[in-house]
Amino acid sequence: MNEAALKLDAGVADAWSMPLAEIDVSDPARFRDNTFWPFFERLRKEDPVHWCANGMFGPYWSVTKYKDIMQVETSHQIFSSDTDLGGITIEDGNGGNGLPMFIAMDPPKHDEQRKAVSPVVSPENLAKLEGTIRSRVGEILDGLPVGETFNWVERVSIELTTQMLATLFDFPWEDRRLLTRWSDVATATPGSGIIDSYEQKRAEVMECGTYFTRLWNQRVNAEPGNDLISMMAHSDAMRQMSPEEFLGNLLLLIVGGNDTTRNSITGGLLALNENPEQYRKLRENPALITSMVPEIIRWQTPLAHMRRTAKIDTVLGGKTIRAGDKVVMWYVSGNRDEEAIERPDDFIIDRARPRQHLSFGFGIHRCVGNRLGELQLKIVWEEILKRWPDKPIEVMAEPKRVYSCFVKGYESMPVRIPA
């Protein structure tokens, strides 16, 4: 038995033997080791809305079932996203940044700022972007080595999402890997290998702010353009933002456009390798890409959770939640809830209702870039199947997973394109 399987077995034993009250599903080590699954399975069965008094990130409620998550999502008057109350991640202040951003605001301010940004991913803009994405995906794939093992995360997933982000910001091309770095830093917990301390995190986030302030100053004095910075600089709602809000919203767009798509590009290839019959079905019928893309996004769940803070006492799943309590919606668990999704642990590329999943969230904070993410994944798979129609790309070893209970993703994954 390999090391990963042994760890999972130990995780299963722990999950079902430990007293319920001691279960803390937020431990980032279990996400790194991929051993967190049985803990959620037990909570869904025995205690779907679960109080943890001594969590690594403080006391909190875990919401683990699809219907309860949906109730929190659609009750934004009760469950606040406001940074000042704690924000949207289990770690207070949005991962220790403490910055305001529209995902971490309540109406009416949320609505104004979201509306300022959303035109960049309008259907018209996406149609314009499709050709650019396709040619960049093509160049990246054509540059891959055949017959030798390489890191898919580095060569494909990171490169593609970073290029896309640089395009959306009209960011200086030669500096684009800074975007990758800032995205990683913004969500990193000290000790994960990315940063060593919160001081370092703040310092790097400030560098990001300085860089973007320069771009902002250039664009605000120029004619309005179609990139995100220009849109923000020329929008009534966002022009008056404080420097902290500007930086917070930037980080939101960088992380939102980066980590999530990156890890779905990697996760999709992993899922197809773990389910070779699905990979065969896909090669025989590439039209299945349409339903496979949302299935990948469900199966991967690139953001494991979102957090809210109760503004008033309320009841959820029979439990009394007090004003001020931290409430974590575990999308990664709701997406495996058999009461909402048939055969939820299976990866099925031709599901009947594949778009019914929680990965984008629901309600007023539903992912603003969801169709752009889907478009990128669709093009990646169309171009892969064009180039290697009868040779599956092989995953050569277990991927290395990220030490985080928020970003559910991969640091590296060795793969080989058969010669």
Next chain:
Amino acid sequence: MSLIIFIEHDGTRHEVDIAEGHSLMEGAVANMVPGIDADCGGACACATCHVHVEPAWLERLPAQSEMEASLLEFAPDPTAGSRLACQIRVSPCLNGMTVHLPAAQH
């Protein structure tokens, strides 16, 4: 049963009989009317069943909830006749109603 007419953005017309009490969204999905995504399954949580209701029929519809109004603000090209199809229950007084589908639900 009430007859509801869905007109796609390209002009394609779909006439669908929907049983009383069912939502417009459920009727459209069950009858394969394209362009109604309904990702959230009718929870008023995603705005992917956006339709434009003809003015003559608007006043016969129940008022929008605060949630429906918020979600419609984020839908592309909202108009005075914008509604979410999952929030409209079919009743005899809607027999013959025409709704238009937007170019896209995103």
